[in-house]
Amino acid sequence: MKIKILVLTIFYFIGSFNLSYAANSEKVDQISKNLRCLICQGQSVYDSQSDFALSMKILIQNKIDEGKNDEQIYDFLKSKYGEWIVYDPEINKNTVLLWVLPLILFVFGGILILRKVSIK
Amino acid sequence: MVKNIKLIAVVFLVIVSFFILLKGLNKTNNYSPNLKSSNIDFNFKAKFLYSNEETTLYELINDKDFSLINIWASWCLPCRDEHPYLLNLNSLGKLNIIGINYKDSEVNAKKFIKELGNPYSKIVVDPSGVNSIELGAYGVPETILINNNSKTILKKYIGPLDDKKLAELKMIIKNEN
Numbered sequence: 001m002k003i004k005i006l007v008l009t010i011f012y013f014i015g016s017f018n019l020s021y022a023a024n025s026e027k028v029d030q031i032s033k034n035l036r037c038l039i040c041q042g043q044s045v046y047d048s049q050s051d052f053a054l055s056m057k058i059l060i061q062n063k064i065d066e067g068k069n070d071e072q073i074y075d076f077l078k079s080k081y082g083e084w085i086v087y088d089p090e091i092n093k094n095t096v097l098l099w100v101l102p103l104i105l106f107v108f109g110g111i112l113i114l115r116k117v118s119i120k
Numbered sequence: 121m122v123k124n125i126k127l128i129a130v131v132f133l134v135i136v137s138f139f140i141l142l143k144g145l146n147k148t149n150n151y152s153p154n155l156k157s158s159n160i161d162f163n164f165k166a167k168f169l170y171s172n173e174e175t176t177l178y179e180l181i182n183d184k185d186f187s188l189i190n191i192w193a194s195w196c197l198p199c200r201d202e203h204p205y206l207l208n209l210n211s212l213g214k215l216n217i218i219g220i221n222y223k224d225s226e227v228n229a230k231k232f233i234k235e236l237g238n239p240y241s242k243i244v245v246d247p248s249g250v251n252s253i254e255l256g257a258y259g260v261p262e263t264i265l266i267n268n269n270s271k272t273i274l275k276k277y278i279g280p281l282d283d284k285k286l287a288e289l290k291m292i293i294k295n296e297n
C-alpha cells in the first residue's frame with residue numbers, strides 16, 4: 001500500500017511538472033505566433049527555425065519565467081525592434097488607411113446593395 | 121445611375137490601390153527601428169569568453185568615449201571579412217571594442233581570434249542568442265556604436281563592415297569629439 005502511494009505521488013509530481021512546463025511553452029507559442037520573424041519575411045517567429053527566431057523563443061520563455069505578462073513582453077520587443085515586429089499595427093498616420101479602408105468599403109458596398117434593392 | 125456608381129467605385133478603388141502600392145514602392149525594406157526608440161539595456165548579463173565570470177554592459181563600457189559592440193561568430197563568413205576593419209578601428213585607440221560571440225563553440229571562437237587577431241578589449245559569449253536579442257540585434261555580423269557618456273546608440277550596422285561604413289564610423293567619432 002505504501003509503495004502504491006509513493007509511486008502515485010511520484011507520478012503526480014512528474015505529471016504536474018509536465019503540465020506546468022507545457023502550459024508555459026504553449027504561452028511561448030501563443031506570443032511567438034503574434035511576432036514577425038524579422039529576418040525571414042512572411043513567417044512568424046513561431047513558424048521559423050532561424051537563429052533569430054529560436055533565440056527569440058528562448059527570450060520569451062525567460063521573460064515568462066521572470067513573471068512578465070504578454071503586454072510587457074510585446075512592449076519590450078517593440079522597444080527593441082519597433083512596431084513592425086508585432087502583427088497588430090497601431091493606428092497612426094501611416095496605418096490609418098489600413099484601418100479605415102475596410103470600413104469605407106463596407107459602407108460603400110452597403111449603399112450599393114440598398115440602392116439595388118430600392119430600385120427593384 | 122447604378123452603372124455610374126459602379127464605374128466610380130471601380131475607378132476609385134483602382135486609384136486608391138495605385139497610391140497604396142506607390143507608397144509601398146518608395147518605402148525602404150529596412151525594418152530597423154529608429155535609433156532613438158531603441159534604448160540599450162545596460163543590465164545585460166553575459167559571461168566572458170576567457171574566464172567564467174559574469175559581467176554587465178555597465179562594466180564592459182570603460183572610460184573611453186565610444187564603445188563599439190560587435191556581434192560575431194566563428195562560423196559566420198562575413199565576420200571573417202569584416203575582421204580587418206575591426207583591427208583597423210582598434211588601432212585608432214579611441215574605441216572600446218566589445219565582442220559578443222554569438223551562438224558559437226568556445227574552442228572555435230578562440231581559434232578564430234588566435235588566427236585573425238584580437239581587436240576586442242573584452243569578449244563575452246552569447247550561447248543562446250538571447251543577449252543579442254536584448255540588444256535589438258538581428259544576427260551576425262552586427263555592429264553598434266555607443267556614446268559612453270550619453271549612453272546612446274549613435275549608429276548601427278546590420279551586416280559586415282566595409283570601406284564605406286569604416287569611413288562613416290571614423291567620421292562620426294571625429295565629429296562627436
